[in-house]
Amino acid sequence: MVRSLKIFIAALLLVSVQSFAGYFIEQPYEDAPASDSLSSFSFGGELELVYYLGSVHPGILLSGEYRFHKRHSVDLFGVAMFSGDYLEIGADWRFFFRGAREDDFLRLGVSFISFERDDQSYFPPRVTLGYGRDILFFKNASFLSRIEIFASYIIGKPLVEKGGEFVNREAHFTAGLNIGFYLF
Template sequence: MLRSLRIFFAALLLVCVQSFAGYFIEQPYEEAPVADTLSALSFGGELELVYYLGAVHPGVLLSGEYRFHKHHSVDFFGAALFSGDYFELGVDWRFFFRGTREDDFVRLGASFVSFEHFDKSYFPPRVTLGYGRDITFFKNASFLCRIELNASYIIGEPLTKKENDFSYREAHFTAAMNIGFYLF
């Protein structure tokens, strides 16, 4: 099953890379359309695949985003892994390159992660850097698809996994791929 998950994750990553591969070559920045009607609020959810401690952990992320400028937005989110390893609450700032609804963006985030280790609860901060793209499938659609790759670092107590009776593996660094839908 682990091999199947790795193959699925690799195929999904290749599809994402292929869709972005020629974007900047095919459509120069100066010729890109800049007229777009942006709504200030959008709500949605994402399926996230988080990689840490040598395994991929699926989870879900719910978010509410406010676009206060055509190039800038802020969103509040909550995330949980299906395995229950941790829960996360945080805020993100996104910078959109062209300022349109269908656009590439850079994400900077800060959050707090809640997990248990040795029967104690921890709530360390986490910083995140990501790159993604919002895609609209139809010209007048009121929803979009978001694909994002990000890396994050937990400051303080690390995530742990029991190896055997005497040793634990620790992880401060995680990598994730998110795929979601947002309504605006």
């Protein structure tokens, strides 16, 4: 299962890199098309792979995004980890560099995660910084793929892994990769 997932991710990354490998060499940034038909609302889901406490934890992210300007969007999202470690809800702001549907973006996010620790529930805030790209595989398609890397910091109570009776490992910092599919 893990090997198949690694092969799938490698193939997806290879297709993404192959599609855009010569884009900036062939076409200067200033000459790139700056407008296309932007729909204001998109929704979809992502596979989220989050690294913390020495291992990768997969989850699923569902999101609804509203593009209120050609370079700015806001989305509301929810994340559930397959391992049940935590649930997350939050909001993101994205800045798109060219203002086109197929574009690189910078993401700033604020969210709250919910987890249980020592028979108590906690709901600490989390801040996130990410960089990604929206990819159209077909020119007139009404869907896109999204790939993003991010880092986040949990403010307050950290995630904990019990290592024994007296030893606990804590994580405030997490890093991750999102691979998604959006309809617009």
